[in-house]
Amino acid sequence: MNDKAEFSECRELLGIPARVLGRRENNGRLALDTDQPGQQAFQAILWDCFFSRDLEHPWDRHGGRSFRDLILHFSYIAPQSHRLLIATNTAGRVASYLLPYTRTFPDGSYEHYGIPGLRVEQVRKRTLVLRHLPTGGLLALQDNSFSMTARTMRYLLNDEVEVRRGDETDTRRPVWRQKGLTTEEEVPKTTGLRHRAQHFAAR
Numbered sequence: 392m393n394d395k396a397e398f399s400e401c402r403e404l405l406g407i408p409a410r411v412l413g414r415r416e417n418n419g420r421l422a423l424d425t426d427q428p429g430q431q432a433f434q435a436i437l438w439d440c441f442f443s444r445d446l447e448h449p450w451d452r453h454g455g456r457s458f459r460d461l462i463l464h465f466s467y468i469a470p471q472s473h474r475l476l477i478a479t480n481t482a483g484r485v486a487s488y489l490l491p492y493t494r495t496f497p498d499g500s501y502e503h504y505g506i507p508g509l510r511v512e513q514v515r516k517r518t519l520v521l522r523h524l525p526t527g528g529l530l531a532l533q534d535n536s537f538s539m540t541a542r543t544m545r546y547l548l549n550d551e552v553e554v555r556r557g558d559e560t561d562t563r564r565p566v567w568r569q570k571g572l573t574t575e576e577e578v579p580k581t582t583g584l585r586h587r588a589q590h591f592a593a594r
Contacts, residue, residue, distance in 0.1 A: 407469045425472055433528020434475050436506065440489075452504040453488050461485050466535055474520075474529035482519050482534035483547035486511070487554070489521065489530075490567035493575045505578040510567055514545045525573055 425431060440448055440458040451458045464485055467477040479485055491505035512522040512529065517539055519532045534544065552565070566573045 407467050418537035424470060427528075428475065429527040430473065430475070430529065433523045433526040433530070434470070435526075436523070436526075437475065437530065440506065450503050450506055452502065456488060458488065461488060471512070474531050476531045476533060478533045478535050479524075480534065480536040481551075482517075482532035482544070483551040485532055486521060486548055487518050490552070490565075491576070492565045493566050493573065495551035501575045503575070504563055505567070507566075508572055510570070511548075514541050514548070516541050517544065519544060519548060525576075 425434070440450065441462055443451065443458060446456055454516040464479045464481045466480065469476040469478070477485070489506050489509055490511070491503055491507050491509055493503055493507075494499055506523065508524040508526075510522050510524060511519065513520040517534050519534075521530045521532065522528070523530070535545075539547075564573075566576060
């Protein structure tokens with residue numbers, strides 16, 4: 392894409408800033424999809440979450456906003472070679488809805504809140520990096536609301552998490568704080584990833 396007019400048209404169509412979109416250009420061509428199978432599978436899972444109908448997705452159990460509502464907080468989505476970048480004005484809030492909790496019942500059954508296997512990989516200045524352990528996929532939530540330090544970013548995340556947590560009667564476990572997968576999270580690890588990855592299969 393050596394024509395500046397074509398690049399500008401593409402940028403406007405995708406809503407991605409030129410400085411970000413330019414990183415995906417190679418020899419005049421834009422490569423928007425990743426070729427990493429794990430990242431493909433993770434992005435397909437995110438697609439299913441963000442574009443499911445309100446409260447239809449089995450992991451969409453948090454009170455307040457639904458997965459689909461989170462799109463309202465997005466400025467743009469920019470696929471990259473090794474991760475998915477989402478620019479937003481509330482990175483901490485978006486993360487708090489995606490990070491997983493598990494509620495276990497007396498009969499041994501359980502239900503998930505958020506995406507099983509998702510963990511906080513890194514807290515940076517203005518950016519939260521989340522890793523999906525079953526696929527190895529990465530999601531970078533870049534907060535564009537105002538300039539902030541990594542410490543402020545972590546504070547905002549913890550503040551949003553407390554809002555999602557509920558009162559003292561809430562029996563959900565914040566499994567996202569654990570390093571490895573819990574027993575309950577092992578089940579989704581092997582189910583549904585193959586057909587979801589087909590969203591991003593090479594054409």
